[in-house]
Amino acid sequence: MTAPLATEPATEPAEAPAPADPLVEVRDLTITFPATGGADAVRAVDGLSFTLRPGGALGIVGESGSGKSTVAATLLDLHRGTGARTEGTVRVAGTDVLAAPEADLRALRGATAAMIFQDPLSSLDPYHSLGDQIAEVHRVHRPGVSRRAARARAVEALDRVGIPDAARRARSRPHEFSGGMRQRALIAMALACEPRLLIADEPTTALDVTVQAQILDLLHTLRTETGTGLLLVTHDLGVVAGSVDDVLVMRGGRAVEHGPVTEVLGAPREPYTRALLAAVPRIETARERAAHAGVAYEEEGREAGAARRGADAGRRGPAAGRPADSPRPAGPARPDDSAPPADSARPDEPVRPAVPAARTAVATVTDRVPRPTTGDDDHNGAPLLEARGLRREFGRGGPLGSVLGGDRTVAVDDVSLTVAAGETLGLVGESGSGKTTVGRMLVRLLDPTAGTLRYRGRDLGTLGERALRPLRGELQMVFQDPVSSLNPRRTIGESVADPLRAAGGLDDATVVRRARELLERVGLDPAWYHRYPHEFSGGQRQRIGIARALAPGPRLLVCDEPVSALDVTTQAQVMDLLAELRRDLGLSVVLIAHDLAVVRAASDRVAVMRAGRIVEEGPVDTVYDHPQHPYTQGLLAAVPVLDPEVAAERRAARARV
């Protein structure tokens, strides 16, 4: 608990305080959410102070549960009326936000300081057109403006953020826009009243890299043109690198480090910042991930209860279950998500000791499940799985399809790929490129419309359900969302045991024992067998999902965005686990991800998908270092970089294009 952490910024930001009053001034802000239903009160923000000068840009970064979004919402006192207790002072453009009367606060919201939310689809009213929504906000703050003038203003704002044909598109509802266009529309709403401060809460998290780059460029342009201040909240260090002047790193409701972006990212002083930076997968580095910074820091703020992750217990002992040449440093690991959740209302749960037992579990589990590597057909060069000309259409079909006006969408078109035994194939592409559809076809969760699928010499694509059943266990899938892919009403042990029971032939005691071994294998305490999914953190839930996929003894694991919902440090741990399993069990893995860096770190070969087709495929280093297809080149160029100067250069390059 002795954290070597500064609770206050170690130094003031480099610039001398601006002569004008600061745009935002936060002093000793503490926010406590009251206890609900057995859970203790949560101190989400704990004594935070910072300022933002007019026209300046501050990035607040931190992992989920660090309190960063809570701070953003407090600038508009969005917690008012929710029961949250806020202490300290928050001044935005001269208004004492926490003390301001309701009417003053409403005048501030949207007009002086406007907020841009993370998910633009759910943040806009689905029942009204975009133009109407923007016009409505404008009229609320400019009561004299006529309906017609407000609508014209909305069109102007939409045009300003780069929505083509704005006059016509203003009449569309949010669901008729793509993700990037929706985020532009939300920014247009923020601009409608020419605010002095933009508060962007994870504005690009739901977007593809290329779109993310566009949105960040847009924010930058608007800021430089109008002198609007920007407070950017994000978990992605790459996003802040190119977008802000100052960075505030938060953890457990407190400021860990605060300073100019070049210093914080270039020469971080605090171990936590270094660990955070180290956990970011780098697109530049080759296969084996660069050594994680060997820093030790301890979980603090447990009493704050804000951090969802539990105590900092080394899941494995130093380098346990890891080959000797692993670049990973010995010593206490990064914060691990496999400890019991801090808020699971069982504070007395003993922290699981570092167990070399993980290795024992490998032996016990894999002795019983067929080892893929023992099959003599695995090393004779023939691919484990081979797809030729896969095609998948969605929509109404059949002979009546054309008559009844059904139109078919081609999600995947002529995709051919192979997966060798023990190999990891990365599948990257933007949303809608068809990568998930391909993944599901590979394990026959979806039937291909056309094309052949051969698995160990058998024609997988045309097997009937009955003939397919014995193979189902060998082809397993790990899903993106560990929350919705686990049954909330079954204990995690039961969820893992289900595939074993479905296979039949095992008595109950054996099934339970094996399920416990599997839990241990993925770094969870077997004693948690009887717990329910909601008691676990995101990373732990993904481990449960992996344990369930391992249960029937698969040879091929299709992982569909296995880490996209996780924080960087947790993400790195889950990827490590997958790599370890692949090595120890000889699994073949198809890794589907939109995060190019994650794929590079984990894959042997990579296939780039776009609009249902594979545009480029090859060994991972070749594709990343010498991309041939313009689409791949664009994709790689859009990946945010951690170096602020490089980020600025790239932005300039994009602007020139």
Next chain:
Amino acid sequence: MTAYVLRRTGGALLVLLLLSVAVYALFYVAPGDPATLACGPRCNAEQIAQVRDQLQLGEPLPVQYLHFLQGLVTGRDYSTGTGVLHCPAPCFGLSYQNDQPVAQLLASRLPVTASLAVGAMVLWLLLGVGTGLLSALRRGGATERVLTVLTLTGTATPVFITGLLLLMVFCATLQWLPFPTYVPLTEDPEQWAWNLLLPWTTLALLESAKYARLTRSATLETLAEDHIRTFRAYGLCERRIVGRHALRGALPPVVALNAVDLGTMFGGAMLTESLFGLPGLGRLTVESVRTVDLPVVVGAVLGVGAAVVLAGAVADVLYALADRRVTLT
């Protein structure tokens, strides 16, 4: 959209066809011989045989059913020995009671039922949506609890109790309202409304709790959505947020449920019509069942079936219109 309508119509016709088979079987499973019933209590054996012949009851069952279907499309002639009774399409047969074509009989009762159903609907929507919205805004408070108890009481009390109480209080004791008799809208709109006020209220009290609960939960659900937070963060006042954004989000399920309920009401609110002596479809059905007037029963059941099926389709279309993210396929 065209494809949707085509498919939906096809499905509806199929449902009605199956229903007609089931209902037609009534002729033969119902107690009593159709010919005897049609002829009346004073017929002798010879007359009954004659009627049997007229109704073509001697033919095999499937052939009779086909005649019935054909009658629905083209109409049918019944010879009475002395003359010919024409039953225009859609012909469900002739009433055993007075030889009137069933379709005509149904049509004459429809305005009554329509008046009752539509008026009651307006009332239950006002009452239900209003209460639901109010309880959503005052959730957890005393207002909500009182409203919940009131609406649930309305639903839990059978029509014949609510209706009788209303009659006793407003017509007998206070004498504010006339004892209801049906006055056609076209004759005297004012009397029409006054006379129907109590039946409307009775039905509305019965139905409104459902709408109150639905509106309440849908509004609360919408209020918890992210876009409501957006408008709060953009300085809209609470009244505007609820009136313009939360209620709008709560509407689609209410609209859809309402279409289905209205369809069911067209089947006739039998209890309400009987209680208030309104000559609607519900009362016609009850009477024809009591007198074993089989053609009328068949016609009424098919009519109700058509109304319900149509209402289901209308509900879907309305839902899609209320929520443009929904596409009909």
